[in-house]
Amino acid sequence: MLSILDLRARISAGSLTPAGAIDLCREAIAARDPGIGAFVALDPDPAIPQEGPLSGIAVGIKDIIDTATLPTQLGSTIYEGWRPRADAAVVARLKERGAVALAKTTTTAFASSDPTETRNPHDPGHTPGGSSAGSAAAVGAGMLPLALGTQTAGSVIRPASYCGCAAIKPSFRLIPTVGVKTFSWALDTVGLFAAGVGDLAFALAAITGRDGIDIGAAAGPRIAVVRQDFAEAPEPAAEAALARARTAAERAGARLTDLTLPQELAEAWERHRFIQDFEGRQALGWEYRHHRDALPPLVRGVLDGGDAIAPAAYDDARRHAHRARRVLKDLFGEVDAILTFSAPGPAPETLASTGDPRFNRLWTLMGVPCVNVPVPGDGLPVGVQVIGRFGGDGQALAVARSIEGALRG
Secondary structure (H helix, E strand, O other): OOOHHHHHHHHHHOOOOHHHHHHHHHHHHHHHHHHOOOEEEEOOOOOOOOOOOOOOOEEEEEOOEOOOOOOOOOOOHHHOOOOOOOOOHHHHHHHHOOOEEEEEEOOOHHHOOOOOOOOEOOEOOOOOOOOOHHHHHHHHOOOOOEEEEEEOOOOOHHHHHHHOOEEEEOOOOOOOOOOEOOOOOOOOEEEEEEOOHHHHHHHHHHHHOOOOOOOOOOOOOEEEEEOOHHHOOOOHHHHHHHHHHHHHHHHOOOEEEEEOOOHHHHHHHHHHHHHHHHHHHHHOHHHHHHHHHHOOHHHHHHHHHHHOOOHHHHHHHHHHHHHHHHHHHHHOOOOOEEEEEOOOOOOOOOOOOOOOOOOOHHHHHHOOOEEEEEEOOOOOOEEEEEEOOOOOHHHHHHHHHHHHHHHHO
């Protein structure tokens, strides 16, 4: 994979120019994307800033995120050829920091569940996940060093696990969603894909202005291993990955304990869909009313279901979520991070599904930072998920980085 840190080191040393770094991505895309299909548009002649912490870093932008220089089509024929006048806030920020918005990456329609034509870079018969399919596949295939995704249930962490790259779903609203097509205003979160955890930390620091975001975390962190038993059992490969990550964390000096989540969090997990689908029906009200027949079947079914959710059920789900967040805050008084599954297993052998987000939904609802750490092993990639307290993105990245290092050692 292409590493942000490696590219920036080479640029700083003078052995690579920013334009040369962009050319590396162009060459990789030309060689690999015909068999993967991660992109819907490429900028043939982008401006390439010579300065900034992200100078020379090509970025893939999920196609629900507005770009002024490339079409934003939301994975839907309804928006075919649509050209926004302005960049989304996060895209503008990337450009201010020197990055190049080189490409738009595939997304399921409106970031819901209908699969794209993108293939997993490790086996073309398997899904790359979704909804951020193209972003995960582009980074996992070594075509880009950085890509943007969004997560409403599990659309950053799960595809990263399937495609074998690192990813972060930051704390809710750490990265602005202005200019991002809304599905659920209480859940939608912009996230990042990169080759490794260090790359994520560098990019997140550059975007948010929080330099050294993962520096200064406590040594010997207290990590709770959580199985999320209410989410059904994972596959053996996911179990094995969690066991390897646990051993690596202990080797890195962490203190680990097993934790069964309190009932309040299980109850919130059960109600995630009420919030997501109720808000989705309203956020896509124009599309649903005027173009329902043009919506793909799965998102149409979600919106049909959202139409049947009573406001009282939505309000009840939000109350459960608020209670669960308070309980989780108390838990983080006793531990520094949570270690759990990123996905039920490797990418399913199908292009008709994006996989199951059941191990991601709770953490998105809680608004806490989540980091996918790829776990080396035989077969298709599987990752584990490091969860931090709300606002503790640097701590989560530091713990994830220590586990990543021990896994590679």
